[in-house]
Amino acid sequence: MDNASLLTTISSALPDLKKSEAKVANVILQDPDAATRSSIAVLAAAANVSEPSVNRFCKRFGASGFPDFKLQLAKSLVSGVRYMSRAVEMNDDVNTYPGKLFDNTINALVQARQALPITAIEEAVEHLAKAKRILFFGLGTSAAVAKDAEHKFFRLGIPVSTHDDILMMRMLATSAGAGDVVFFISHTGRTKALVEAANLAHATDAIVVSLTTADSPLASASDCTIELSDTENTDEYLPMTSRIVQLVILDTLATGVTLKRGETLLPHLARIKQSLQDTRFSSDES
Amino acid sequence: MDNASLLTTISSALPDLKKSEAKVANVILQDPDAATRSSIAVLAAAANVSEPSVNRFCKRFGASGFPDFKLQLAKSLVSGVRYMSRAVEMNDDVNTYPGKLFDNTINALVQARQALPITAIEEAVEHLAKAKRILFFGLGTSAAVAKDAEHKFFRLGIPVSTHDDILMMRMLATSAGAGDVVFFISHTGRTKALVEAANLAHATDAIVVSLTTADSPLASASDCTIELSDTENTDEYLPMTSRIVQLVILDTLATGVTLKRGETLLPHLARIKQSLQDTRFSSDES
């Protein structure tokens, strides 16, 4: 996996390079992105060396030639550099801002995908699959996420409830016990009311699982934390991308539980789907 | 940003491509990695088309030429996101299925991004920005989406409420009037209770906006429909990708309203953010 490290490799090899190779290295290190778009002639001119020198440079770093080197370099730039989120500007029009919002969301998901907390997911699935009851707690935007989770786990046939009422949360947290999973959802992990409820639940025999930011007070109060990296400030005023990532993580957990429970679940899901049939207009009507 | 999405873009553009371009597309989709290492001649031969056809193909997808296209393709492969939706299999383990779920969601968003109903969004923003009151109606999974929307529009300072109670929906729909926007959210657009409520609302002076599938009964009952293409059967038993797209569309609408209302809104949002300050543990504590 020398993908992200090609530039590092070059820069640390700098002292061992021949004079002309070093010149090439410097030009590339100075603006790697430009390098990926240059031809060998342009790069050679920029470095004041001959074309074959550039070629030799490429081969030295494991590429089969200049084009191959450019390819590797381009790849390494993707994984190394964070994707740029494009902030919506005040004078964006309807042709611009929807695309930006989608892009930002997509980028957030791609990034989250790259840093999936597999072990935490595994552990959480373990707890959820064994749970006799699941309580989802969330406030504000996370209340909607919790509601979505409730709906999803309900379909799996697990007794589940959601709460966005602080008093209810405290009462339920206090009276929770073995077999219960109390699941907290919070972007910041710093909402006092939620952290307090988590502490109350933590004192019982129930399992406290949280979906939140690493190193937050909420994480400390949990038996199992699914940590999401703090997103950039795209979410400045209205939380957007963060909750989408949360939702997909919850999809993941629900899927994990489904898989863990095995085949028996599918008939159950099919039955629920069937039960909704009569509430709908068939595709032919109207 | 077409980083993670070049292959998805190609794949979803497939039906609109000319015969020779489609041949090229298929060869690339079949083994994208090989494509990044091929010359234009090799690729043309593999696809049984002429070299200029390959070149035209590349330009169609925004590249300046074949080498540039290869570069973009290589970059898009780095993220590891697969371009096609991959169903979760019964014997997938924790290293597999989370990635699949993220991939599917990302792909759904990329596709939705490509077919953004700009005019409908514009129209809906128009209505929402003028609204004196907004009512969000949704059932099941869409209830969670509605709740999220409520939260978001509430922050914009618009009187708003959400309902997932059929009777409440009917009463509110009937008594709605000028200045009201009744916003229906439904993946299928065929849920009877919801369609009936939409018809009741339609009979009033209120504006009925819906976020649903094209040609559905719900769409017919609306003044303005934001049509989402029916997603693939990834959502077979548990709705996943469809609701994510809905959420991002609602983000888009909220953003559109914000922009339409102009600068004045930002202080309002900042104030709300400020009001939440005291409910949180500061980053230093704990």
Place this chain on the structure above:
DNA sequence: CGCATAATGTAATAAAACTACATAAATTGA
């Protein structure tokens, strides 16, 4: 059916990359 337009291919041209070889610089040992 014949015209018009679009789609694709052919062949020539230009650009880019690579190779073999030549020259220049550096290193070594007498």
Place this chain on the structure above:
DNA sequence: TCAATTTATGTAGTTTTATTACATTATGCG
């Protein structure tokens, strides 16, 4: 220090690769 030798770099020619302009073929329409 100065040849001899090795190593580094550049030159020029060759080959590969990509692009352009134009010709041909296919497609759709009146």
